[in-house]
Amino acid sequence: MSTPRPENAVSRRRLLTGVAGGAAALAASSLLGGCGAGGSAVTRHPDAGMWRQYQGSTLNFISENTAPTAAIAANTAPFTELTGININIVTLELSALVQKVALDLASGRSTYQVIYADPYQVLAPYAKGLVDLRELMADPSLPQIPLGVGDFIPTHLEAAGKFVSPDTIYALPYDCPTxxxxxxxxxxxxxxxxxxxxxxxxxxxxxxxxxxxxxxxxxxxxxxxxxxxxxxxxxxxxxxxxxxxxxxxxxxxxxxxxxxxxxxxxxxxxxxxxxxxxxxxxxxxxxxxxxxxxxxxxxxxxxxxxxxxxxxxxxxxxxxxxxxxxxxxxxxxxxxxxxxxxxxxxxxxxxxxxYGGTGLGISASTTADERRAAWLFAVWATSPEIELANLKSKAGGGTPTRTSVYQMPEVVAAEHRPSSMPNILTAAAVSKAWEPQxxxxxxxxxxxxxxxxxxxxxxxxxxxxxxxxxxxxxxxxxxxxxxxxxxxxxxx
CATH class of the missing domain: 3.40.190.10 (Periplasmic binding protein-like II)
Structure with a gap:
């Protein structure tokens, strides 16, 4: 039985205003039509446990071609082993991503359940097209954010995760280029x-x-x-x-x-x-x-x-x-x-x-089960364990958005040469750069x-x-x- 689409899904008129002009809209439509991701297949198995309740399902994640996504895309097996969910990852240059997201949210069909929500080109114009993640944080049948939202670097959480309201959270901090x-x-x-x-x-x-x-x-x-x-x-x-x-x-x-x-x-x-x-x-x-x-x-x-x-x-x-x-x-x-x-x-x-960081958001055009399954990926992809793995990855990299990762002994040691995590050589500089002043x-x-x-x-x-x-x-x-x-x- 299908779940009704949420009443607060963004209207097509509103979303299409975010695509600059008819030519851009046509380009975005062409991009969307050319994607092989297709629709999702998300079915719940309530007795399978928190992490396995959507085993056998498929999710689609659209991202800019960034370092952490490259690391995750090179090794999706840990997520599938944990959850039983297959994750399709589409990576694009940012302007193409924005066009695809605009058309996808406007369609109400959520081809992409997980969205790389650039704060300036996705979150600000399309905030009403994203789920308020507090509803998922409050669900006792779902895994919660390890160490809580307080473990995210505060300036990252505000800049990459919120819009206008200090309470609503639309995205979990995912990357932090500075x-x-x-x-x-x-x-x-x-x-x-x-x-x-x-x-x-x-x-x-x-x-x-x-x-x-x-x-x-x-x-x-x-x-x-x-x-x-x-x-x-x-x-x-x-x-x-x-x-x-x-x-x-x-x-x-x-x-x-x-x-x-x-x-x-x-x-x-x-x-x-x-x-x-x-x-x-x-x-x-x-x-x-x-x-x-x-x-x-x-x-x-x-x-x-x-x-x-x-x-x-x-x-x-x-x-x-x-x-x-x-x-x-x-x-x-x-x-x-x-x-x-x-x-x-x-x-x-x-x-x-x-600061050029971005968070992971979930499309508000999703069904209840789609957004719950997408939450599993968002929590996993922004967890301390995966941020540490990304630091070590030869395929990608990125640097952590969580305070706890910078406090891990092996990460502290890697701040000095010889380092197996070269991006963390910048830790002293970026930690000062992220201070509010x-x-x-x-x-x-x-x-x-x-x-x-x-x-x-x-x-x-x-x-x-x-x-x-x-x-x-x-x-x-x-x-x-x-x-x-x-x-x-x-x-x-």
Whole structure:
């Protein structure tokens, strides 16, 4: 007997507004039709025990192609052995994932029961299409979260798991890529005395390092160390989401923000954030500095996203860069023992380190049994045991979202070389980056995807010399105000 679809499933009209235009909707429809996942087959066996009650069933999980998902996809056997459930995993680039999720939620058929709920492009616009996980946490017939939700790093739980309400939980923190300072320790040590003499400060990255010092260090490498490294710094400054991420660290460090109350807009999120503040004096000062910094960076920075930058750094093209901390594994394989990590430099106001984490959510279009079975996967995939396994995986990696994993003796030991878990070499840097005063949180608003495009498009024009920093910031603010003023289409 089939279970009726939930009454709070998101309307098709509401979901389709999240897909940018008819062409994107058609593309998403094509993607959805091309997927071989098909519908699910979920049947309950109430006498089989908590973990085995859905044995023989099949679930579909849609995810961005991230490190933890790569690790899980390479070895789904432990989950199937524990639960008897087969898990199909579809991995996509983020924009394609967003399109598929939008169409799937709108259809009411839940092809994908488990959703990689990016906070900005899935959770904020489609929160009503996700299950409030508290209903599953309160079910005594289901396994509960090991060590409780309090074991998740607090800033992760708020940013990746909630929207507007501090009580509702839409997703369990699953990954946590964060932009930090990555630098060639071997080159810094080789030239430390010369740089200290020439620059008048110790160049070794520390909590006191500033963006002005970062600029001076980069320029010094350009002028004095070309035999060892072509450029002092590189950036993910392609006309792409990566450019917004790279610039945001400087924006926040200078005291600028996208909207007032940036901590709340980026943490719990808002439906209506008010007027954009990119036309403020602090934001314009940040844009001027960023433009100067990119003028001395590796010229290919304007063509690099995070992968391009990561590959260039590992190939010895730059002495330092801001990049996602999960590139540590690649760094260690290409430059073993030569790379170290620190929080990003301070500006006039603070150090800000862009957080890019995401949680696992469950489609509200699921039947009662589908969502219960999906809960088994979400609890398992975010458990300390699996986060530790992901750290050790040769196929993927990721870093933990749980405090308890960082306290495990073998993980603490792996923070220092030789390390069998190279991503954990960043632990000291990212733990500081995740502190409330240091974490960088982009706006979690329903219209963010369009705002993001406006930001990186105008920044790209600035870096190419087609507009000045003042003009770029004011034009971006005006565009964002028009986007946000349209509001969010109410469900019908």
């Amino acid at each position: 932009l930090i300072w990555q630098y060639r320790r071997d080159l810094f040590e080789k030239y430390r005395d010369r740089m200290s003499h020439d620059l008048g400060f110790d160049p070794m990255p520390s909590d006191a390092s500033t963006w002005d010092q970062y600029y001076a260090i980069a320029r010094w490498f350009n002028d004095n160390a070309r035999d060892d490294v072509p450029y002092g710094t590189g950036h993910q400054a392609k006309q792409h989401d990566s450019l917004m991420n790279d610039f945001s660290n400087v924006l926040w460090a200078y005291g600028g923000d996208y909207f007032d109350n940036g901590g709340q807009v980026g943490g719990l999120g808002m439906v209506d954030p008010g007027p954009c503040r990119l036309d403020s004096a602090a934001a314009i000062e940040a844009a001027n500095f960023y433009s100067r910094l990119l003028s001395i960076a590796h010229p290919a920075s304007l063509s690099w996203d995070w992968d391009g930058l990561g590959n260039a750094f590992a190939a010895g093209q730059v002495a330092m860069c801001p990049n996602w901390h999960e590139y540590a594994a690649s760094n260690e394989s290409k430059l073993p023992g030569k790379v170290d990590y620190a929080p990003l430099p301070r500006g006039p106001v603070r150090s800000a380190n862009m 240091n974490i960088g949180l982009r706006p979690k608003i329903p219209m963010w995807n369009e705002c993001d495009t406006a930001i990186f498009t105008q920044l790209s024009r600035m870096l190419l010399g087609d507009s000045g920093p003042d003009e770029a910031m004011r034009d971006t603010a005006a565009q964002i105000n028009r986007i946000v003023s349209r509001g969010w289409v109410a469900s019908s």
